[in-house]
Amino acid sequence: MKIILNNKEEILEGDKLTINELLKLKKYTFKMLVIKINGIMVKKTEYETATVKDGDDVMVLHLISGG
Amino acid sequence: MTFEQVKQILKTKTIGIAGCGGLGSNCAVALARVGIGRLVLADFDLVEIGNLNRQFYFYDQIGMLKVAALKQNLSRINPDVRVNTFDIRLCQSDIIEIYSKCDVIVEAFDKPEMKYMILDAVLNFLPDKYLVMGVGMAGWGDNNLIRSRKSDKLIICGDELNAIAENCPPLAPRVGVVANMQANAVLEILLGINENQIHSEN
Numbered sequence: 354m355k356i357i358l359n360n361k362e363e364i365l366e367g368d369k370l371t372i373n374e375l376l377k378l379k380k381y382t383f384k385m386l387v388i389k390i391n392g393i394m395v396k397k398t399e400y401e402t403a404t405v406k407d408g409d410d411v412m413v414l415h416l417i418s419g420g
Numbered sequence: 421m422t423f424e425q426v427k428q429i430l431k432t433k434t435i436g437i438a439g440c441g442g443l444g445s446n447c448a449v450a451l452a453r454v455g456i457g458r459l460v461l462a463d464f465d466l467v468e469i470g471n472l473n474r475q476f477y478f479y480d481q482i483g484m485l486k487v488a489a490l491k492q493n494l495s496r497i498n499p500d501v502r503v504n505t506f507d508i509r510l511c512q513s514d515i516i517e518i519y520s521k522c523d524v525i526v527e528a529f530d531k532p533e534m535k536y537m538i539l540d541a542v543l544n545f546l547p548d549k550y551l552v553m554g555v556g557m558a559g560w561g562d563n564n565l566i567r568s569r570k571s572d573k574l575i576i577c578g579d580e581l582n583a584i585a586e587n588c589p590p591l592a593p594r595v596g597v598v599a600n601m602q603a604n605a606v607l608e609i610l611l612g613i614n615e616n617q618i619h620s621e622n
Contacts, residue, residue: 359569360569384532385532385533385535385536387536387539389543389571389574392571392572394539394540394543394544410571412571414555414576414580415555415580416532416535416536416539416555417532417555417556417580417581417582417583417584418530418531418532418558418583418584419442419530419554419555419556419557419558419578419582419583419584419590419595420439420441420442420443420444420527420528420529420530420531420535420554420557420590420595
């Protein structure tokens with residue numbers, strides 16, 4: 354499948370992935386993450402069930418200290 | 421647009437700034453200079469000597485509430501800007517209440533938990549609101565790592581990499597770059613893209 358991940362096109366194997374699978378695959382291990390799929394924020398409790406499919410626009414944002 | 425035309429638009433606008441540290445104080449100053457109508461500032465902290473390496477305060481303001489000191493400084497730059505201040509530690513319900521009438525909200529907190537809280541509040545309870553966040557600005561150098569990106573009404577400014585650490589302190593230049601980038605993103609939201617300007621490709 355082809356998705357947009359943080360504004361870049363990515364080709365991934367399979368036709369869907371859960372959020373947790375995507376995070377593992379892309380080696381995102383940060384604590385304070387925000388994920389949006391097609392503009393909608395995914396709750397942390399849904400990372401095991403919410404899926405990313407072909408054509409989805411996914412944003413992964415890592416919130417870090419400083420301001 | 422001429423600067424006079426820009427000012428005519430900006431004077432009708434209200435911007436909420438959540439946090440008045442390095443990002444918030446410098447962003448507020450930039451917006452006051454270009455003639456924004458109203459700023460809504462919130463912070464519970466006092467000015468400390470350690471803030472002066474990056475935040476828009478003066479030595480003789482140490483010990484003052486940041487919101488009071490910033491209001492004073494903004495009025496010395498542009499007395500036409502109306503400034504509302506809240507000396508509170510913001511929670512989600514405050515954010516929704518205080519910023520629901522703002523045209524754009526600027527996130528200027530230091531702690532990631534607070535950044536998460538405002539993002540969660542705005543996306544879920546104020547979905548029509550633009551939110552301009554600052555993420556990643558500690559250290560020095562590496563100008564080209566600092567950038568911005570957009571996802572619907574969420575704009576993220578910063579390098580998204582460099583958190584504050586003992587050996588990676590926040591300092592005026594990089595913090596100021598991101599704060600002014602946030603102010604610049606606010607202008608683009610309020611004024612639209614300037615057709616008389618050369619633009620980047622992304």
